[in-house]
Amino acid sequence: MINQKRIEERIEALSKISEQNVEWVGVSRRALTDEDREAQALTKSWMEQAGMYVHLDPAGNLIGRKDGLDKGAKPLVIGSHIDSVLNGGKYDGTIGVIGGIEVVQHINEESIEIQRPVEVIAFCEEEGSRFEDGGVFGSRAMTGEIKSEHLDAKDEKGITRRGALERFGLAPNEIFTKGIRREMDLYLEMHIEQGPTLESKGIPIGVISGINGRYFGEMTVEGEANHVGATPMAQRYDALVGASEIVIELEKISYRYGAPAVGTVAKMNVMPGYPNVVPDRVEMSGIDIRDLDNERRDLIVEQLQNKAKEIAQAKGLSVEFNDRLRMSSALCKQHIIDTMEAAAEEMNVSYLNMASGACHDAQFMAELCDMGMIFVRSTGGSHNPQERASIDDIQLGTELLSRTALSYLKY
Ligand SMILES: [Zn+2]
Incomplete structure (x- = not known):
């Protein structure tokens, strides 16, 4: 018993x-x-x-x-x-x-x-x-x-x-x-x-x-710092706006693949982080993407990175990736x-x-x-x-x- x-x-x-x-x-x-x-x-x-x-x-x-x-x-x-x-x-x-x-x-x-x-x-x-x-x-x-x-x-x-x-x-x-x-x-x-x-x-x-296998990495989005009052919307290179779109994109892709796939950006460091300045650099860390199928997991990573490049290009920003870990x-x-x-x-x-x-x-x-x-x-x-x-x-x-x-x- x-x-x-x-x-x-x-x-x-x-x-x-x-x-x-x-x-x-x-x-x-x-x-x-x-x-x-x-x-x-x-x-x-x-x-x-x-x-x-x-x-x-x-x-x-x-x-x-x-x-x-x-x-x-x-x-x-x-x-x-x-x-x-x-x-x-x-x-x-x-x-x-x-x-x-x-x-x-x-x-x-x-x-x-x-x-x-x-x-x-x-x-x-x-x-x-x-x-x-x-x-x-x-x-x-x-x-x-x-x-x-x-x-x-x-x-x-x-x-x-x-x-x-x-x-x-x-x-x-x-x-x-x-x-x-x-x-x-x-x-x-x-x-x-x-x-x-x-x-x-x-x-x-x-x-x-x-x-689930796990991908763990970082992404850095770079734009241009400028005056928040004097810079018209159409002439900004706001790194935080780009980074935000990338985060939402990861959510969309993860939904599209469905369970057990999950995707998260756990941390963002916004620079210079001053109230009066358009952000010129965002470091996203703790990007964590998991799925039971390693190939599917890698496809999610690839689609996210491709989408990030598209978003960056459309907004005149640059983006860099740092893949830290892929665990099967x-x-x-x-x-x-x-x-x-x-x-x-x-x-x-x-x-x-x-x-x-x-x-x-x-x-x-x-x-x-x-x-x-x-x-x-x-x-x-x-x-x-x-x-x-x-x-x-x-x-x-x-x-x-x-x-x-x-x-x-x-x-
Ligand atoms: Zn435990």
């Missing part, structure tokens, strides 16, 4: 371990802090209760394992994260780790025979809320994407990631000397949706088809999707086939093995204290996670 009460108590217990600040009401548990250490110790004790033996790898990933009858077989891995953003919610990441432990505890308590080993991983620093160079550190370390310079990234107090890992009693250089890539047969992750789709459709569970989407394996859908139908639970707009550790594990993901309906957005998922929905998700895992573990 999946124990709803135990899951609920564990979510609450983890949420209490938080950095304190009078202005925050949510959970603040940044990676490799004292709070993270306390949360890891608690999670480790739950893993042990579930019959797993536990270790911390050199990148700070907490790994619990229960062997199957065939000790040489590659494990089925269930993972997510227990770090949070500042003033975040209590469900993001944690339900995946707690749900994974619940699956193993269920196997243990019911004495279910499993052939292959099962592992639960709480990945280190998924959120990227502490060090300057962003998140998914633990899962990227596992796929070999972390280089020595990533260990030199600092937090706001000047503490390096290397130093923080060492304070956890780890030898971070072993990431490179020993390697921490793990053999795995299959990876599963359950996560809250963090968006409104399931809630708006009244469906508790999402069976994920894949995680990660597709969930069809046989896992089929297994999840069959299990959901057995449970008589309605589900939605959908893509994940947000990035997860699963994206990187897909480089190591077949990957599948489950979403649990959530409300109140995410990365804020209002984030919420009902315990009934979390139980359904965990039950589905358990049935999916068992259909691979038993044989």
Whole structure:
């Protein structure tokens, strides 16, 4: 039996371990802090209760394992994260780790025979809320994407990631000397949706088809600064007007492509930014374009850039692009999707086939093995204290996670 009460108590217990600040009401548990250490110790004790033996790898990933009858077989891995953003919610990441432990505890308590080993991983620093160079550190370390310079990234107090890992009693250089890539047969992750789709459709569970690929870049529009009173409308080269049209164009193109495509300009720096001066330069950063299909995503980028050139030309402006990052989407394996859908139908639970707009550790594990993901309906957005998922929905998700895992573990 999946124990709803135990899951609920564990979510609450983890949420209490938080950095304190009078202005925050949510959970603040940044990676490799004292709070993270306390949360890891608690999670480790739950893993042990579930019959797993536990270790911390050199990148700070907490790994619990229960062997199957065939000790040489590659494990089925269930993972997510227990770090949070500042003033975040209590469900993001944690339900995946707690749900994974619940699956193993269920196997243990019911004495279910499993052939292959099962592992639960709480990945280190998924959120990227502490060090300057962003998140998914633990899962990227596992796929070999972390280089020595990533260990030199600092937090706001000047503490390096290397130093923080060492304070956890780890030898971070072993990431490179020993390697921490793990053999795995299959990876599963359950996560809250963090968006409104399931809630708006009244469906508790999402069976994920894949995680959107991401383009990230910048654009600079240049015109001519001039007097706002003395320069007639027809003789202006207003960089902000051009930039604004480009932003609206991105919205139009994204709509035209339709879900799961999304496009955003997150930041604009308007110069010179004086009340009396027509803007001559706009730096748009955080241009973020995502889709499940990498080619479609690249087409959106290309159309936006072509349209930006047209707009600039028509207005006597110039435009420059800086493509910073193109991350490929990660597709969930069809046989896992089929297994999840069959299990959901057995449970008589309605589900939605959908893509994940947000990035997860699963994206990187897909480089190591077949990957599948489950979403649990959530409300109140995410990365804020209002984030919420009902315990009934979390139980359904965990039950589905358990049935999916068992259909691979038993044989
Ligand atoms: Zn998360």
